[in-house]
Amino acid sequence: MTKKSIFTRQAQAADGTLARGAPDERPPRPSQASPAGAALSTALLDWYDRHARDLPWRTSPADRKRGIRPDPYRVWLSEVMLQQTTVAAVKSYFQTFTKRWPTVADLAGAPDEAVMGAWAGLGYYARARNLLACARVVTLQHNGRFPETAEELRALPGIGDYTSAAIAAIAFDEPAAVVDGNIERVTTRLHAIETPLPAARKAIRAFVDAMTPSLRPGDFAQAMMDLGATICTPRRPACVLCPVSAGCRARMEGRPEEFPRKLAKKAKPARIGAAFVARRASDGAVWLRRRPSTGILGGMSEPPSTDWSSRMDGGTGRDAAPFAAGWRLAGSVAHGFTHFDLVLEVWTAEIDADPATEGWWATPASLVDEALPTLMRKAVAVAESTAPATKERSR
DNA sequence: CACCCGTGGAG
DNA sequence: TCTCCAAGGGT
Numbered sequence: 001m002t003k004k005s006i007f008t009r010q011a012q013a014a015d016g017t018l019a020r021g022a023p024d025e026r027p028p029r030p031s032q033a034s035p036a037g038a039a040l041s042t043a044l045l046d047w048y049d050r051h052a053r054d055l056p057w058r059t060s061p062a063d064r065k066r067g068i069r070p071d072p073y074r075v076w077l078s079e080v081m082l083q084q085t086t087v088a089a090v091k092s093y094f095q096t097f098t099k100r101w102p103t104v105a106d107l108a109g110a111p112d113e114a115v116m117g118a119w120a121g122l123g124y125y126a127r128a129r130n131l132l133a134c135a136r137v138v139t140l141q142h143n144g145r146f147p148e149t150a151e152e153l154r155a156l157p158g159i160g161d162y163t164s165a166a167i168a169a170i171a172f173d174e175p176a177a178v179v180d181g182n183i184e185r186v187t188t189r190l191h192a193i194e195t196p197l198p199a200a201r202k203a204i205r206a207f208v209d210a211m212t213p214s215l216r217p218g219d220f221a222q223a224m225m226d227l228g229a230t231i232c233t234p235r236r237p238a239c240v241l242c243p244v245s246a247g248c249r250a251r252m253e254g255r256p257e258e259f260p261r262k263l264a265k266k267a268k269p270a271r272i273g274a275a276f277v278a279r280r281a282s283d284g285a286v287w288l289r290r291r292p293s294t295g296i297l298g299g300m301s302e303p304p305s306t307d308w309s310s311r312m313d314g315g316t317g318r319d320a321a322p323f324a325a326g327w328r329l330a331g332s333v334a335h336g337f338t339h340f341d342l343v344l345e346v347w348t349a350e351i352d353a354d355p356a357t358e359g360w361w362a363t364p365a366s367l368v369d370e371a372l373p374t375l376m377r378k379a380v381a382v383a384e385s386t387a388p389a390t391k392e393r394s395r
Numbered sequence: 396c397a398c399c400c401g402t403g404g405a406g
Numbered sequence: 407t408c409t410c411c412a413a414g415g416g417t
Contacts, residue, residue: 084413124415235406339399
């Protein structure tokens with residue numbers, strides 16, 4: 001027999017209606033039971049029983065076998081928080097949210113500002129807006145219960161292909177094909193898929209669909225993700241420890257790190273802007289305003305700022321200030337966004353009267369609860385650090 | 396499909 | 407220092 005993965009037999013036998021690229025990249029036909037997939041899922045689930053990560057939103061494999069299901073609310077919340085975000089970053093936010101809002105109805109009843117404030121720092125703030133919208137739909141239109149099928153879940157705000165499948169599988173035992181970044185990596189390696197992302201997604205989905213067991217589909221999905229997170233890592237995967245290495249084509253060919261292949265990404269442009277941190281002389285409060293609900297950092301608070309639409313050579317300067325004051329340059333903040341790099345000049349001034357602009361005062365004590373994204377928190381800190389009057393006042 | 400949308404940690 | 411990128415979704 002040739003060097004062929006035991007997990008690709010089905011693929012060879014398949015008709016290959018999806019055929020594009022190398023013949024052995026042909027996925028099995030969806031909905032067709034796959035003996036090879038069964039072999040993989042069995043090995044993987046056995047590994048998961050012994051090595052599952054212990055995470056706050058999870059039910060252990062042992063408890064799961066006793067019929068204990070995780071709370072759909074907690075599964076949903078964790079899945080949304082984990083979108084493009086590391087487990088390490090999510091943990092404390094998950095703890096905060098579940099303690100403050102133990103049920104979806106509690107969350108639905110929360111003020112927008114409270115939720116945005118609690119989400120501040122986690123990034124991708126559209127998630128927080130959609131989270132709240134989803135909580136309200138579930139509470140008001142579904143009697144406080146999450147729909148139990150991927151199809152129905154998919155219709156809710158902030159729940160796409162991945163999240164709907166993940167919730168359906170993990171919380172409701174639906175054998176939905178869960179495909180996230182981890183599973184894309186694991187799958188492209190198992191089958192040595194040469195097609196670069198995102199074009200390979202269709203084939204990946206078909207493979208995953210064939211692998212997904214009808215028994216323990218949720219544990220299977222989480223096992224794949226754990227495998228990707230701890231063994232089948234982007235760099236230097238620990239194939240020696242991998243429970244499915246025997247069936248991995250990339251491993252056989254000695255080049256697991258070459259997958260998944262990806263298209264080259266575009267360079268990030270540079271932008272510059274300015275933030276104006278006005279501080280109240282009497283108590284050091286900072287003047288804030290709300291950003292528009294759409295677009296970058298949508299719905300979050302900020303000190304009045306210019307837009308960053310284009311690079312202005314030589315900086316922006318105090319001419320861009322939202323109101324007259326004794327503005328002086330406190331420094332600057334460099335911040336990398338997903339698709340551009342920003343340098344934000346930070347100007348500061350001390351004032352007595354309220355500015356004649358939309359906004360509110362945030363006292364030093366209330367600043368922690370403000371919906372300030374990390375960028376704006378940095379800007380306030382820069383202004384703070386160069387305000388000599390602060391220490392004078394506080395003594 | 397291509398683009399927009401944050402942040403922090405790892406190497 | 408710098409690049410990569412993590413349990414993606416919306417438009």
